[in-house]
Amino acid sequence: MENQPGTHRKRPITACLECHRSKKRCNRAMPCSVCVARKIPNKCTYSQPTRLLTPTTSSQAVAEVAFPYSPGETIASSNRASSPTLSERLGYSSANGNRAFGASNHLSPSERIIQSHQKETERFLSSLSKEKICDLAMQLPPENVVRELVDVYFAKVNRYFSILEQYYFEKAHATWNDAALKNIRLGTLENLSPDLLFFPALLFQVLAVAILYLPLETSSAIFLQIDDGASGTRTSERYSDKGMEIMATLGRNDSTVTAVEQELLRSFWLKNLGRGKEAWHVLSNSIRMAQELGLHLQDELRQDSITSAEETLDWLWYDEYKRRLWTKLFSWDSNMSFNLCRPRIINASDCTIKTPIDCDIPLEPSTRVPMAPGEHDRPSCYTPHVFQYFISQLIHEVLSTGIHKRNAADYRNVIMIHDRVTSILNELPAAVRPQSPDNSWDVKYDIIPVHRQHIINVASTFLLALYRPHAGKDSLCRERAVQAALDVLRSQQQLFELLAARNSQIYVLSCYAIDASLFLAVTTAKYPPDNTQLFEKISYALKEALDRIIWMRTKSPLAKAGEPVLKSCIAIMERSFQTHLQSQNPQPVSLLTPWSQTSLLPSDTFSDRGTFLPPNAGNFQHSDFADLGEVSTLNYNNENNSWMFESVTETFFDIDSFMNQMS
Structure with missing residues (x-):
């Protein structure tokens, strides 16, 4: 019996190599708690390539061993450096320095460098x-x-x-x-x-x-x-x-x-x-x-004696970079909430971020101080995005005060918001402002005319959404909503001409054109103008919009989906206007007073372009609306016109429901 080999089974090594060597109890995390406590997480390795366990209950551990990752399962749950901290368990934000468990935002550049290197070791992957x-x-x-x-x-x-x-x-x-x-x-x-x-x-x-x-x-x-x-x-x-x-x-x-x-x-x-x-x-x-x-919170950068001027400038520009990223998120969230009826994700009162500087980030940030260009310097390419951020802040104000709701008691607040938009436009740099722009830079920098039209499109889209809910009850709001829709379509046409045909998949070239066209066609059908010249102006703008939608439909799913309903609305508008003209005793409700209509933007906004021209592209032809007669079987009566108008002027316009009804 003494020569018989041992019968006991050798147990597999499940601890990490460091715990096995030092005979410590390992919790088999990645890294384990022992290696984290000893400050050697990089040395926490395992001899077996099997899946490692994070600290958990024994029943959960058995379940995780028995059921490995499925193909669709997120692996990120095993990638945490250690057990959740107390602040994480409680749900505190790690970004807010005013919280009990938060880190301070008042750091010097050298402290930030140390902090960034520490964070590089926090992510451990299986x-x-x-x-x-x-x-x-x-x-x-x-x-x-x-x-x-x-x-x-x-x-x-x-x-x-x-x-x-x-x-x-x-x-x-x-x-x-x-x-x-x-x-x-x-x-x-x-x-x-x-x-x-x-x-x-x-x-x-x-x-x-x-x-x-x-x-x-x-x-x-x-x-x-x-x-x-x-x-x-x-x-x-x-x-x-x-x-x-x-x-x-x-x-x-x-x-x-x-x-x-x-x-x-x-x-x-x-x-x-x-x-x-x-x-x-x-x-x-x-x-x-x-x-x-913490991108929504403004950092307080503190200069210290061990930080060079170059490092400080680098951090100033990096802070500018982060602020621009946040303002882009803020602008997109605001825009989708106001124009697409989505709830806001961001609460503006939570944000302490400063407005980004209207300047371009240089190729060598450590050599330049962040500041806006002078009057005679090359215009900044960032101006349209600063303007969009200002409009986004107005959107939050409108939504918070309820100005956008159809049952608003006082329309003076709507006019006041409009006046503030006009004031912001007038304060823009000369190269991109709508009124009397400085066109001398356009030839050298072809993006500047695009930026100018982008600003006009943002302003017009906002004003359309601002006046639209009140168009049914107030004639002035209706007049201004119609003019805002015309401004949107004019800026869309010019953007379409300025951007290459290959860019026709751009979302803004179809989304806002469809939205403004639907409102304009339905409103004109409900309130046909007694001014034939005005109707021709509206009709021509809609023809151009439909031309663009047809041109883009092979590349833009949005344009393809919007084309049929837009054709139906235009056909209804045409029939309604013809019926109005043929009435024996017409009692028209004027859409606008004869030729009082002017752009809601400064008066010469579109004067530098003249008439709208189609892009120089192969088979692009203007439609004549001859094929619109059979696109919809909807009865062309005042009851249906009223229903359509009520739908497109809802505070939260449901375009899917509208399109289903039109079908």
């Missing part, structure tokens, strides 16, 4: 997460294709929408190419900051958006086998979904600025594909992550 991220990142196209698509994005999309700041994106992209990509190819994510971990997700979204605007003759289109709009949309969707897979793997609990940008760009991509409801949900994710980071 081996399964690392493997998936590496696999997804390796599916990015070759660098020459990436480079061309990034250039397309910044040339065709970002110069108009300013979603990303090119300096910071290019800086992260260079770091990704120099360091991170090498690690990815080796299957490791060592020494990568949290922001860099999220960067491939952002890069996928940039590529996805760029593909929507990619000319078919480019080398990237040939490489990606994109030969028409449908194949481009499929490729774009595949890349965008891969970015979301990376987000699901990393999780949204411990966010970064790059992660916020990824979600924001995904929302933009969804809107351009006509998926507005999904876009709103993704935007809400982006806003919540930004709030967790």
Whole structure:
């Protein structure tokens, strides 16, 4: 018996190597509590590649061992550095320095540098997460294709929408190419900051958006086998979904600025594909992550003796960059709440952020002090976005005071808001203001006319939404709502002419045109003008809008869906006006007093363009409305006109219900 080998079974090692070596009790987290307490989380490794457990109850641990990750399950729950802190368990915000468990926002640049390095070690990924991220990142196209698509994005999309700041994106992209990509190819994510971990997700979204605007003759289109709009949309969707897979793997609990940008760009991509409801949900994710980071709170930067002037300038510009990201989120949230009847996600009273400076971020931030350009300097490309932020603040004021509701007792408040919009417009820099603009910069910088029309479109859209609910009860509000709709359509036409035909998938070129056209056609049907010249003006604006919608329908799902109902409304308007003219004893209700109608914006807003011209594109032809007679079977009587008018002037206009009724 003495020579018989031992019969006891050797137990598998489940502790981390450090706990096994030092004979400590390991809780098998990643990293475990012992390694965290000893301040050696990077040394917490396991000999077995099996899935690790986080601290939990024994029954839950058994269940997690028995049921590994399913393909659709988010892996991010196992990626936390340690057990939740007390403030996290209570639900305190880590961003607000005034809370009991929050960190102070009053930090010097040197303290911020130390804090940022500490945060780089806070995200620990399971081996399964690392493997998936590496696999997804390796599916990015070759660098020459990436480079061309990034250039397309910044040339065709970002110069108009300013979603990303090119300096910071290019800086992260260079770091990704120099360091991170090498690690990815080796299957490791060592020494990568949290922001860099999220960067491939952002890069996928940039590529996805760029593909929507990619000319078919480019080398990237040939490489990606994109030969028409449908194949481009499929490729774009595949890349965008891969970015979301990376987000699901990393999780949204411990966010970064790059992660916020990824979600924001995904929302933009969804809107351009006509998926507005999904876009709103993704935007809400982006806003919540930004709030967790404290982007809605203004930092107080404190100078110290060990920080150089260059470092201070870098931090000033980085603070400017974060403020711009937050104001973009704020503007989009406000716009969707006011124009698309969505509830607000942001409470303006929670925000202490300062308005961004109206200037361009330089190529070398450490060499320039942030300040607005002088009177004779090149105009800033950021002006339209500052203006949009001002309008967004007015939207919050309107929604909070109830001015937008149909049963408002006093319309003077509506007029006061309009006057404030006019005041803001008059204070804009000369190059982009609607009234008497300085056109001397237009030839050298072709984006300035686009920015000017963007400002006009934002102002007109806001005024239409402001006056629209009151158009049924107050003749002045109705007159101004109609004129605002005409202003929207005129600015939309000029934007369409200024932007290339390939950009016809841009959301704003179809959404606001459809909305303004529906209101204008239905209101004219309900209140036909006794001024034939005015009707011709309205009719011509609607013809142009319909031409654009027809032109865009093959590329824009939104335009395709809106075309039938717009045709029906225009047909009803035509019939209603003809009936009005043929009446034996007409008693017209004037839509506007004869030729009193002027733009709600400064008087010469559109004087630099003259008549509207179609873009120089192949088969673009103006329609003559000859084919509208049979597009709707709705009876053309005053009862139906009243129902339609009541619908389009609702405080919360339900366009789906309206379109279903029209069908």
